[in-house]
Amino acid sequence: MAARDRILDAAAQIMRSEGLTHATTKEIARVAGCSEALLYKHFADKTRLFAAVLQERAPALVDLLASLPERAGTSTVRENLLEVVAAARVFYLETFPMAAGLFADRELLTAHRARLAEIGAGPEHVNVAVADYLRRERDLGRVRAGVDESAAATLLLGACLQEAFLTRFWGRETIDTDPAALVGAACDGLLVE
Numbered sequence: 691m692a693a694r695d696r697i698l699d700a701a702a703q704i705m706r707s708e709g710l711t712h713a714t715t716k717e718i719a720r721v722a723g724c725s726e727a728l729l730y731k732h733f734a735d736k737t738r739l740f741a742a743v744l745q746e747r748a749p750a751l752v753d754l755l756a757s758l759p760e761r762a763g764t765s766t767v768r769e770n771l772l773e774v775v776a777a778a779r780v781f782y783l784e785t786f787p788m789a790a791g792l793f794a795d796r797e798l799l800t801a802h803r804a805r806l807a808e809i810g811a812g813p814e815h816v817n818v819a820v821a822d823y824l825r826r827e828r829d830l831g832r833v834r835a836g837v838d839e840s841a842a843a844t845l846l847l848g849a850c851l852q853e854a855f856l857t858r859f860w861g862r863e864t865i866d867t868d869p870a871a872l873v874g875a876a877c878d879g880l881l882v883e
Contacts, residue, residue: 696722702747711791737805751781755819762826782854846876
């Protein structure tokens with residue numbers, strides 16, 4: 691396995707178990723079986739490493755969001771949103787423990803925000819992608835005119851994040867609720883079906 695892949699795997703493992711704030715580059719390099727210098731050769735800083743873990747080692751939400759523009763007009767909006775909800779719930783469940791510690795360290799959070807802005811990444815991109823998808827579906831007549839796509843995306847994804855939070859808070863590994871029920875509650879009145 692290439693060094694970059696070993697580093698990403700080690701970082702994902704440590705960030706999931708210890709959180710981002712406790713995932714030191716020294717420990718990541720040790721688990722990856724490489725030097726910190728080699729880690730920094732591949733990743734300029736821990737924030738870029740964290741962004742790479744989210745993009746390359748976290749569940750498939752990133753790929754699904756990238757495919758949303760092409761999904762407009764295919765299948766049903768409800769089925770497409772069900773896929774988004776299923777992927778978002780797993781993504782948030784996996785990444786919540788990684789990122790939660792950021793909020794306890796103001797300096798690290800500020801640095802993390804700055805780095806994400808530099809590389810054009812951040813949590814708002816999930817909402818933007820879903821809102822853009824809903825806008826495309828509205829233009830095709832499959833979402834009701836007058837719907838606030840940004841608010842709908844926020845409600846749907848916010849519910850996914852809340853479920854992940856509650857699941858992790860109570861020490862469970864999987865979300866027990868039915869994703870179809872969540873999509874139904876969020877989509878009733880939204881879709882033209």
